[in-house]
Amino acid sequence: MLEITGLGHSYGDHHVLRDVNLTVAEKELVTIVGPSGCGKSTLLRCIAGLIAPTAGSVVLNGTAIDGVPDGLAVVFQDYSRSLMPWLTVRDNVALPLRRRGLGKGERRAEALRALRSVGLEDAAAKYPWQLSGGMQQRVSIARALAYRPSLLLMDEPFGSVDAQTREDLEDLVLRFHRDEGMTILLVTHDIDESVYLGDRVVVLARDPGRIRKELTVTLPPDRDQIATRADPAFVRLRAEVGRLVRGGAADGGAADGGPADHLASE
Amino acid sequence: MTTATATAPRRRGVAARLALGVLHRWLPLAVLVACWEAATRIAGSVFFPPPSDIVRWMHEIWFSGPVGRLFLTEQAGDAIGPSLGRMALGLAIATVAGVAVGLALGRSERAFAYLDPLVQFARVIPPPTLVPVFIVLFNLGTQMQVASIVFSAVWPILLNTADGARSVDRLQMDTAETFRLSGPDRIRYIVIPSALPKIFAGLRLALSLALILMIFSELLPGTSDGLGFELTNAQSQSDLPTVWAVIVLLGILGYLFNTILLAVERRVLGWHRGARKADA
Numbered sequence: 001m002l003e004i005t006g007l008g009h010s011y012g013d014h015h016v017l018r019d020v021n022l023t024v025a026e027k028e029l030v031t032i033v034g035p036s037g038c039g040k041s042t043l044l045r046c047i048a049g050l051i052a053p054t055a056g057s058v059v060l061n062g063t064a065i066d067g068v069p070d071g072l073a074v075v076f077q078d079y080s081r082s083l084m085p086w087l088t089v090r091d092n093v094a095l096p097l098r099r100r101g102l103g104k105g106e107r108r109a110e111a112l113r114a115l116r117s118v119g120l121e122d123a124a125a126k127y128p129w130q131l132s133g134g135m136q137q138r139v140s141i142a143r144a145l146a147y148r149p150s151l152l153l154m155d156e157p158f159g160s161v162d163a164q165t166r167e168d169l170e171d172l173v174l175r176f177h178r179d180e181g182m183t184i185l186l187v188t189h190d191i192d193e194s195v196y197l198g199d200r201v202v203v204l205a206r207d208p209g210r211i212r213k214e215l216t217v218t219l220p221p222d223r224d225q226i227a228t229r230a231d232p233a234f235v236r237l238r239a240e241v242g243r244l245v246r247g248g249a250a251d252g253g254a255a256d257g258g259p260a261d262h263l264a265s266e
Numbered sequence: 267m268t269t270a271t272a273t274a275p276r277r278r279g280v281a282a283r284l285a286l287g288v289l290h291r292w293l294p295l296a297v298l299v300a301c302w303e304a305a306t307r308i309a310g311s312v313f314f315p316p317p318s319d320i321v322r323w324m325h326e327i328w329f330s331g332p333v334g335r336l337f338l339t340e341q342a343g344d345a346i347g348p349s350l351g352r353m354a355l356g357l358a359i360a361t362v363a364g365v366a367v368g369l370a371l372g373r374s375e376r377a378f379a380y381l382d383p384l385v386q387f388a389r390v391i392p393p394p395t396l397v398p399v400f401i402v403l404f405n406l407g408t409q410m411q412v413a414s415i416v417f418s419a420v421w422p423i424l425l426n427t428a429d430g431a432r433s434v435d436r437l438q439m440d441t442a443e444t445f446r447l448s449g450p451d452r453i454r455y456i457v458i459p460s461a462l463p464k465i466f467a468g469l470r471l472a473l474s475l476a477l478i479l480m481i482f483s484e485l486l487p488g489t490s491d492g493l494g495f496e497l498t499n500a501q502s503q504s505d506l507p508t509v510w511a512v513i514v515l516l517g518i519l520g521y522l523f524n525t526i527l528l529a530v531e532r533r534v535l536g537w538h539r540g541a542r543k544a545d546a
Contacts, residue, residue, distance in 0.1 A: 050443060086460070129540055
């Protein structure tokens, strides 16, 4: 459903991304992991149509992306800035539904349904800033769900919440992926998270940002925070992803032109 | 968080603090008025009537009317009504125009590039100097007066709105874009709400400017009603109590309008204070 071909993005001489090729199938959950500065977020913003890539193409459901495509939702890391503080939780979730030509009552009903599915119907009348960080990120997930996107993009969605909340939210995403068959592309810098959530893990290298390797996660689809993380297959995969991510930063000097080259270009 | 047992004494504390706040706020004024009263009584000058006389006179000329007219006299109807009407009309036009142009300037770099020099030039012109121009354009009378009020009040609203619209959070706009909100929806649900704190700051400045220009435009010949006319009229007849009454009334009106605006702001921008507190 998503095909990225020869995607590149550069500012002048500085290549943020170079020749990225990636295909995401319907109902797949793909995680993208990489060291900081590898262009993860840039890649996601290109797919979302928020920035135009300088090379290559992104095709979503057979249509080349030029501007923000239809049927796509993004959950950003910074929930406190992506939710509108002047709208109640319910109105925040209902806002994107204006595009769907629903009446006010229907929009609110849909919003409440989405909030119920993330366990936040009691907070509907509150304002986002009255909620904890984890709850706010639940609201932005609910907002994306209510929109019923064919592709859900998540940009380090759990980077700003505490560990316990993070695990809860990870399981929430897995539940939606399994129950609703939603196609999800999730960017993270957390190696464990990329393996725990993904059907497939895409490891990026930096300078310039490019795909180092794609790994298929062989774990069973039903995952458990304790049992899965103790599974030898998980441990092995995590180690491999870890080596790829860290190796990209350490031995990158010889293969990629190195940090000196990067400095010179700035 | 407070427990239930701690709430009761705390509430009494709030009441006491409130009373103390009122006292702090009004005490200096009360002392000042008392001093003024004493000084004017001792001096006995006809040019400086004591405050109590001014209040008595205000009551007599404006507020001793029938109950059916809210105690307003006919003279009050001729003086206060037209003035406030013009000011309200002028402020309304200035707000609509200022917010509309401000949003355009804030959201469109091209509009900003074209119009900013013009705006900067126009806003530094002291509005009273343009009154002769408005007299030529609109003749003497209400049109000219409203135009003067609009021209003075529009700038702080326009510039503040532009500033607020320019500084909408990037991520909020990205969010609106990924959910493909339409242009008008973006303005209504994202840009205006996030510019609203700035718009209110502009409105407060505009309010005091409108009050000044309301009076100033009524001091000119060709006016036959309004507080400014009452003032010049009283002056020409050496009617000092009325002159003072107008001055005091203007002070009270200014204070009243600002209080009303603050109350509206507190209601409309409740989210803003809450969000800021949550951030801290």
